[in-house]
Every structure is written in structure tokens, then in C-alpha cells.
Amino acid sequence: MNIAIVASEQTGIGALGLNLKSIIFQIIAFAIVLWILNKFAIKKFLAVMDERRAELEKGLNQADEAKKELEKAAQKADETLAEARDEADQILSSAHGEAAQLLKDVETKAAQKADRIVKEAREQLGRDVEKARLELKSDTTQLVAQGAGIVLGEKLDQSKDAALIERSLKETK
Amino acid sequence: MASRSTVARYIADTLSSNDSAKRQKAITEAAAWLKTSGKSRQASYLAKDIEAALADNGYLFVTFTTARPVNDATRKLLKDYIVERTQAKTVECEFKVDAKLIGGVLITTPYGSLDASVQARLIKIVEGVYA
Numbered sequence: 001m002n003i004a005i006v007a008s009e010q011t012g013i014g015a016l017g018l019n020l021k022s023i024i025f026q027i028i029a030f031a032i033v034l035w036i037l038n039k040f041a042i043k044k045f046l047a048v049m050d051e052r053r054a055e056l057e058k059g060l061n062q063a064d065e066a067k068k069e070l071e072k073a074a075q076k077a078d079e080t081l082a083e084a085r086d087e088a089d090q091i092l093s094s095a096h097g098e099a100a101q102l103l104k105d106v107e108t109k110a111a112q113k114a115d116r117i118v119k120e121a122r123e124q125l126g127r128d129v130e131k132a133r134l135e136l137k138s139d140t141t142q143l144v145a146q147g148a149g150i151v152l153g154e155k156l157d158q159s160k161d162a163a164l165i166e167r168s169l170k171e172t173k
Numbered sequence: 174m175a176s177r178s179t180v181a182r183y184i185a186d187t188l189s190s191n192d193s194a195k196r197q198k199a200i201t202e203a204a205a206w207l208k209t210s211g212k213s214r215q216a217s218y219l220a221k222d223i224e225a226a227l228a229d230n231g232y233l234f235v236t237f238t239t240a241r242p243v244n245d246a247t248r249k250l251l252k253d254y255i256v257e258r259t260q261a262k263t264v265e266c267e268f269k270v271d272a273k274l275i276g277g278v279l280i281t282t283p284y285g286s287l288d289a290s291v292q293a294r295l296i297k298i299v300e301g302v303y304a
Contacts, residue, residue, distance in 0.1 A: 137300075145295035149275035152291060156276045161240060162247045165278045168289035169254045 177219055178226075180206050185226030225283040231262035238269045238279040240290070251278065259284075 156164070175183075180203065187199035203223075207213050224234050237243075237251050248268065255264050259282070271279075275291035 141296055141299045144299045145292060148295050149273075149292060152275055152295075156240070156291075158241055158244070161276045162243060164276050164291070165239070165243070165247055165289070166250060168277050169250065172287065172289065 175206070177212070177215060178222055181219055181222030181226045184223050185230055185232075188223070188227065189230045189232060221283065228259075228261065228283045231260075233259055233261035233264045233282060234267070235264060236267045236269060236281040238271050238274060238281070238290075240270070240272055240274040240276050242270055243268065251280070255280070255282070 184199045184203050187195050190196070203219065207216055207219065212219075227234070233255065235252075235255050237248075243251070248266070252264055252266055255261070255266075273292060275295070277290040277292075277294070279290050279293075280287040
């Protein structure tokens with residue numbers, strides 16, 4: 001009997017030198033290890049991996065958003081620059097207009113002032129001429145009166161003068 | 174600070190009184206007023222104002238200017254003329270000589286002047302010719 005079993009054991013798997021029980025035991029042990037790994041290590045590893053992937057995706061999203069923001073900022077900067085240029089052009093144009101107006105005003109004022117000076121000079125000249133005419137008339141009058149006075153004075157003595165005074169006083173009464 | 178006319182009126186009233194001490198004091202006060210009010214240059218105007226105020230009180234200063242000195246009869250004639258015209262109680266006369274007048278008389282009072290000189294008449298005639 002024993003010889004038969006030994007013979008049979010030496011056939012099949014046993015002939016390969018493998019122990020079936022040992023294989024089953026190893027399979028069970030491997031399953032247990034696999035279960036333990038799955039329970040405590042692989043799930044955590046996968047969770048960490050998922051977390052890392054989420055972070056990476058988030059980072060990528062943020063990078064995309066930052067890129068978009070940058071593009072938006074660049075666009076806004078271009079728009080602002082364009083507006084600034086337009087505004088500068090307008091200011092420059094306005095300044096040119098104001099400068100021209102200012103120049104025109106200054107020219108007008110200068111012309112008015114010149115006219116006023118000429119007018120005042122003419123008026124002053126007129127006054128001076130009139131004053132000179134009156135002075136000439138006064139001087140001539142004085143000269144004629146003096147000339148006549150010399151002739152009359154020679155003919156007037158104290159008694160004639162007294163009579164003249166008396167007559168003058170009577171005329172004024 | 175009193176005005177010049179007020180001061181002149183006060184001085185004239187004081188000078189019209191018979192108190193010589195008050196008169197002297199009034200003159201001093203007038204000088205003090207001119208000094209303290211900084212109107213020393215207006216002394217001649219104050220004198221004229223006093224003359225006018227005195228004239229209002231019946232005390233008249235008159236200046237007669239003639240071409241040559243006048244005799245007493247003419248002086249009396251001139252003074253009587255002023256008394257008659259102004260009804261002044263007292264007339265103080267000053268006689269001056271200015272040959273430029275040629276003849277006649279120029280009478281100057283605080284109220285104004287009367288130019289009855291030959292010079293004035295000649296000027297009027299010549300101006301009439303020019304006009």
C-alpha cells in the first residue's frame with residue numbers, strides 16, 4: 001500500500017517535485033498578503049496618487065488661468081496704451097488749438113494797445129497844440145498891453161492916475 | 174483834530190477881543206495847531222481863512238495896489254469906497270506899488286479882488302480883438 005502511495009506520489013505533480021499543500025498554502029498566503037496590501041498600502045498609495053494628480057491638475061488649471069489673466073492683462077495694457085495715445089493726441093491737438101487762440105488774442109490785444117497809444121498820442125498832441133495856442137495868445141496879449149502901457153504910462157502922472165482911480169471907483173458903484 | 178476853518182474862526186474870534194493876552198495866546202495856539210497837525214505848509218491858507226473870518230466879524234484887511242504912490246486924498250477915497258461897499262466896522266489898509274499896472278488900482282480883500290487897473294483894461298481890449 002505504502003509502496004503504491006509512494007508510487008502514486010511520485011507521479012503527477014509530485015513527479016515534478018512540487019508539494020500541492022505547499023502550493024495551496026503559498027497561494028493562500030499570497031492572497032492574504034495581497035489583501036493586506038490592498039487594504040493598507042495600495043488604497044493609500046492610490047489616494048496619494050489621486051491627490052497628487054488633483055494637485056497637478058489644479059496647478060495646470062491655475063497655470064492656464066494665469067496665462068489667460070496674463071493675456072487679458074496684456075490686452076488691457078494694449079487698450080490702455082491705445083487710449084493713452086488717443087488722449088495724448090487729443091491733448092496735443094487741443095494744445096495746438098489753444099496756442100493758436102492765445103497767439104490770436106495776444107495779437108488782438110497788441111493791436112488794440114497800439115491803437116490806444118496812437119489815439120492817446122494824438123489827443124495829447126491836440127491838447128499841447130491848444131495849450132501852445134493859448135499861451136501864444138496870452139503872451140501876445142501881454143506884449144501888446146505892455147506896448148500900449150508904455151505909451152500910456154508916459155502920459156500918466158500922479159494926478160491923472162488919481163483921477164483915473166476916482167473915475168474907476170465911480171464906474172464900479 | 175479841528176479843521177482849518179474851525180481853527181481860523183476861533184483865532185479870528187479871539188483876535189477880535191480886546192484882551193491882548195488872549196490874542197497872543199491865540200497866535201501861539203494857531204502855530205501849535207499847524208505844527209501838531211503837520212499842516213505847516215498851510216500857514217498862508219490859514220492866514221487867509223483868519224482874514225475871511227475877521228471880515229465876517231467886521232474887521233477887514235484890504236490891499237490896494239497902484240502903479241505909483243497915491244496921496245492921502247486918494248487913500249481916503251479908496252478906504253471910504255471899501256467901507257461903503259462892505260459895511261465893515263474896521264478897515265485895515267495896505268498900499269502897494271506895482272508899475273506893471275500902468276495906472277488905476279487893484280483892490281484885494283478876503284472876499285475877492287477888483288482889478289480896475291489900466292493893464293487889466295488893455296488886456297481885455299486886446300483879448301476882445303483876438304476873440
